[in-house]
Amino acid sequence: MSFREIFCQDKPIALLAQAFALDRVAHATIFSGMEGVGKFKTASEWARLLLCHEPRAPAVQGPNESCGRCASCCAWEGGTHPDFHHVYKELRQFTADGKGKPAPVDLPIDVIREFLIERVASRPTLSARKIFVVDEAEKLNTSSQNALLKVLEEPPGYCCIILLCTRLEKLLPTIKSRTQVVRFGPIDEARVVDHLRRKGLEDFKALFFARLAQGSLGLADQWGALEAAEGRLYDTKRRIVAGMARLQLADTLDFAGQLLDDAKALSESWAGLGGLTSRADLNRRSQKTIVRILVSSLDDVMKLPLGLDRRPVNADQWDCIEALACRIGPEQAAARIVDGYESMQWIEAGVNDRLNLERLLLKIVKGM
């Protein structure tokens, strides 16, 4: 891995490279941007560079790179670097009081206390710096943020904290004022399509998933992996979009039930692919995928007056989008898209899945 292998993030990488060249590396940084655009990959490369004993000068243009040979780089390759700390919510099961507790929805204070604050206090052992990468910082609850704030007020000189965050507004202003914010933009559609094609997806499927992902290579990759393995997600989406086009008030609860079954099946399939993601997270991911597909059909309706030039997500089911547009106007569609995003936040917050979905569908059907 190298900075060169990270897609479409030249600006944030250039910013980091400049800080490194000028020896002005911030003690606390927020990598802000949507899910799946390379924030963690960049943080990993950045950490490896900051920890390296003999960083290499940049090529003609571009950032310094870690040497790949020093004791730090070797420890990094082995995944055992003592000065690199990845902090994420699932660590709760390894905290003093967390054994046997279910996977948390938020990032609890126990994790921040035991895996960050207590470890910040001791000096690095192999490198000149000690790096903490905090995943899903938008899920830090208020007590976790307040605890973190104490470290950010007076960070030790060797300490470097990177918060990966998809929703900057969730962080306290006092946290933001003490950190450097580095923004990550969406990935170009052509790059995402190309990535999905390489995974073996046909062109029309690659295009659909790339547009559904709206610039998140990570999301497109999750969907692409599932489609390449089972080939069912795309069929599910076709059924959902067709169902939206003929949705009636009397069928709403049945439709919600069918969508929940679809989400369950997706979750099972993802679990079958392996990986470290908890079952609760896979359930949330599946439900959000279903809601995203619903929202994509409304999004196409909203843009329909602008024609096919606006790159509709469901160009492959244009007849359904036109049928849906006869039943819901662009303004109503826009309002229901907002409801859809709210519903996705509730999925993250662990609200009852059936109630959440039924409420969303009822709002959509009443807007027809």
Ligand SMILES: [Zn+2]
């Ligand atoms: Zn090195």
